[in-house]
Amino acid sequence: xxxxxxxxxxxxxxxxxxxxxxxxxxxxxxxxxxxxxxxxxxxxxxxxxxxxxxxxxxxxxxxxxxxxxxxxxxxxxxxxxxxxxxxxxxxxxxxxxxxxxxxxxxxxxxxxxxxxxxxxxxxxxxxxxxxxxxxxxxxxxxxxxxxxxxxxxxxxxxxxxxxxxxxxxxxxxxxxxxxxxxxxxxxxxxxxxxxxxxxxxxxxxxxxxxxxxxxxxxxxxxxxxxxxx
Numbered sequence: 001x002x003x004x005x006x007x008x009x010x011x012x013x014x015x016x017x018x019x020x021x022x023x024x025x026x027x028x029x030x031x032x033x034x035x036x037x038x039x040x041x042x043x044x045x046x047x048x049x050x051x052x053x054x055x056x057x058x059x060x061x062x063x064x065x066x067x068x069x070x071x072x073x074x075x076x077x078x079x080x081x082x083x084x085x086x087x088x089x090x091x092x093x094x095x096x097x098x099x100x101x102x103x104x105x106x107x108x109x110x111x112x113x114x115x116x117x118x119x120x121x122x123x124x125x126x127x128x129x130x131x132x133x134x135x136x137x138x139x140x141x142x143x144x145x146x147x148x149x150x151x152x153x154x155x156x157x158x159x160x161x162x163x164x165x166x167x168x169x170x171x172x173x174x175x176x177x178x179x180x181x182x183x184x185x186x187x188x189x190x191x192x193x194x195x196x197x198x199x200x201x202x203x204x205x206x207x208x209x210x211x212x213x214x215x216x217x218x219x220x221x222x223x224x225x226x227x228x229x
Contacts, residue, residue, distance in 0.1 A: 060109030061091050062140055065131050079131045085212035087160060090143050092128040104129060104140070118192030124185050130155070133215035134222050141215040144182065146174075153211055156182070156202075171202055 059065060065079050081089040093102045093111050099122050103114040126147060129140040135153060142154040147162045158165035168174070183199050190197055 061111065062104060062106065062109060062129075062131055064109070065089070065091070080133065080216065084130075084216065085209040088130050088157075088212065090128045090145055090157065091131055092126045092145065094123050094127040096125050096147070097122050099123075106139075117189055119188050119190070121185055121189050124181050130212065130215070132219050133212065134219035135215050136218075140219075141212060154186075155208055155212065169205070171204060 063079070079089065081087060091104075091111075093104065094100070099117045101114045101117060102111050104110075105112045124144075126145040128143055128145065130143055131140065133141040135141055137152050139152075142152070144154055144156050145159055146156070146165045146168075147159045156171075158168050160166050171179075179202060183202075186197055186199050
């Protein structure tokens, strides 16, 4: 059984040619091996160090995304956003109205298909995660954007560029029907998989900010611990 607590927050190298076939084969084999070694997926520590040192490496959507003027802010906030935990960046994995459950592949940073929802439900709003955060279930902090035994907190947030929702500042400003819709979706979307989700209370903005700050700190501790090993 998963337990969901909802928190509310507003806001080419030089070309060399040889006439001898054996030499050409040797060069080709050596080059292929070299390229294969270079293309190995970097481990987490290498990804983080690479991102922080701005070396060329394929971006990982959890660890490496940066804002354009990142130098103006602390490294930990380049990816989350300078206004975190009040205002933050979100990587949207699933769009509103989708029956397909996409999720982050933590090894590669790709967004992959996890499953098609068994129940006759769709995601009521855009759904994703906050980069460079970590929760107790080992995943980044989940966000439901308006435009599970493990503790699996989720943030309800609004898009600051959406004129319909950006003026919302508190849970009380949402209609009871919308809250009931969100609650019912998370209660039902795993039922046909014989999994039960207990949705706990909807909590205020201050609690949401505390939860995000905690997930930011947990992520930082995890990275420091990994780098020391």
